[in-house]
Amino acid sequence: MPEGAMLGAEVMNLLESCPLAALIVNAAGFVTFANAEARALFGTADTLHGTGITDLLSGWPLDNPEGSSVLLTGRAGEARTCNIRVSPFPGSDEPFTVVWIERGGQETSAGLAAREANLRLRYVIEMLPQAVCVFDAKDRYVLWNQKYADLYADIAEYLMPGIPFEEILKISLAGGSIQEVVPDQDVWLSERMTKFRQPVSQEERQMKDGRWLRYDDRRTPDGGAIGMRIDISSLKQREEWLRQLFDANPMPMLLCDGDSLAILEANHAALQFYGYERSVLLAKAVFDMHAEGQGEEFAARLRDLDGDCEARTVWRQRTAQGREHHVLIYVRLLYDSGDRRLLLTIADVSDRVLAEAEANRLAHHDILTGLPNRMQFYKALDEALKPEASEGVVIVYCLDLDGFKPVNDTFGHAAGDEVLKLAAERLFSAAGGHLVARLGGDEFAILVKSDGQADIGLAERCISALNAPFRIKGLSISIGVSIGIAAASVVAGDRETLVQAADRALYRAKSAGRNTWRMAEDEIMPLVVTVR
Secondary structure, three states, rough: OOOOHHOOOHHHHHOOOOOOOEEEEEOOOEEEOOOOOHHHHHOOOOOOOOHHHHHHOOOOOOOOOOOOEEEEOOOOOEEEOOOOOEEEEOOOOOOEEEEEEEEEHOOOOOHHHHHHHHHHHHHHHOOOOOOEEEEOOOOOEEEHHHHHHHOOOHHHHHHHOOEEEEHHHHHHOOOOOOEEEEOOOOHHHHHHHHHHOOOOEEEEEOOOOOOEOOOOOOEEOOEEEEEEEEOHHHHHHHHHHHHHHHHOOOOEEEEEEEEEEEEEEHHHHHHHOOOOHHHOOOOOEEEOOOOOOHHHHHHHHHHOOOOEEEEOOOOOOOOOOEEEEEEEEEEEEEEEEOOEEEEEEEEEEHHHHHHHHHHHHHHHHHOOOOOEEEHHHHHHHHHHHHHHOOOOOEEEEEEEEEOOOOHHHOOHHHHHHHHHHHHHHHHHHHOOOOEEEEEEOEEEEEEHHHHHHEEEHHHHHHHOOOOEEEEEEEEEOEEEEEEEEEEEEEOOOHHHHHHHHHHHHHHHHHOOOOOOEEEOOOOOOOOEEEEE
16 A cells, blocks of 8 residues: 555545645655645656655755745656745654645745645644534635534535535525524524624534534634534433433432532432422522531531541431421532532431430330339439539439239239329329339339438328329229338439438338338438428
8 A cells, every 4th residue: 555545535635635736755755645736747647656756856855944946857857946845744653744836936935834724724624523614704614624514414515615604504494404403593593693703602502313512613813713513412411311310319319519508409309308399499508408506517517528428427407398307418529610519418317316216215214104214213323423413412212002913913914004104104293303213013213313301292292193093994993102212412322322221211111001101211311301
């Protein structure tokens, strides 16, 4: 294959139609290509391939590659002076040289350079991957590449240097061959020309066959314009797939500005979750739905974010209906043309939080009565006896129901359970806000923090509260309660000693006839007894 054939058919076509004689010479000094003008200049019909350049130009190599007058010898032996200029072959990795020859020596080197620049421009736009067209200051076509002609095959036959851009648009509209989706021809033509005449105009247009093109028109300093047409169909398809993934995602998702945190996009799941209309939600910032006191903290974390964030904090958010949800929020940091964006995915963990809270409650509360259980009572007692809790006296009331065993034996355990629940309610009411716990079976306890006085009225209220019979499925059931009371100072108190003292006081109350109370003897500390 001749070396010139490897230079590419597009370049060969450009050089073949060039008004200047052009030779391409390899590093060894042999001609690998000659265009029609060169063949005519040397009076030959062959390709000149393999001819030595010194056989054609007696003044080779040139004294001034930028432009020299050289005596040229034709095949018939005639000689003439020509303007000659050389340049590296554009875009080639091989050391080829282009020799430009102007007949007769009439044109200046500047004119020769202008023609070379024009050819180089043609070569450049042919090499571009996009469809490109060039216009003069009167919006007339000057140049366009083959990709542009292929893209607009419907009007390719009308394209010629000097035809106005608007005329081509009118031809396309009149023939009904325009590829764009055009609802109103007059409006479309007016808008298209208005945008085309702007210094910079960019827009996306959909074609009738479903393709998408991006128009990028820019004015040049001499008043002309360069237009670029880019097929963005694959990009639009990917955008549509991403849009569908975003909208169809069952998890609520929000896209927000990375600085202002204003919501830019919300998917369908987010609209359903928060209960707002799209326009209302898009007018908010992502922290507006947070519960009071959490919005500012959440916003500060987002603004300080320098990478993706895995959700670890459970936030409280409110919907349009005022319902509160517990959520985890996953954040992805994105950049859109240099702009900082945040993609938030919201996971509703309300059920999990409530389940954990209920599990925690059940671990510390009696299932039957709902009162704190033995473990919670002792935990509260330990906290009350800590020296740093504050000075004062801790008082423990131990209660045991009188006559409860016959209830189970006579009426059954279901009735017994109902009595325990009702008794717990009455004791809770009588305690006046103090901690009431069920220690197990029919044993209860009350914890009081005092300034050194035992409120004997509390014991009397508990006894009185259980005096009234319980109505269980039409039955009247009566029970009583015995109470033992013991106290210890915060500084010297010991949990086990205090509870054991209250237990011994309880046994003395039982021995005294039941349905009464007794104070612990001075084994712990004396109390000033008051009745309130």
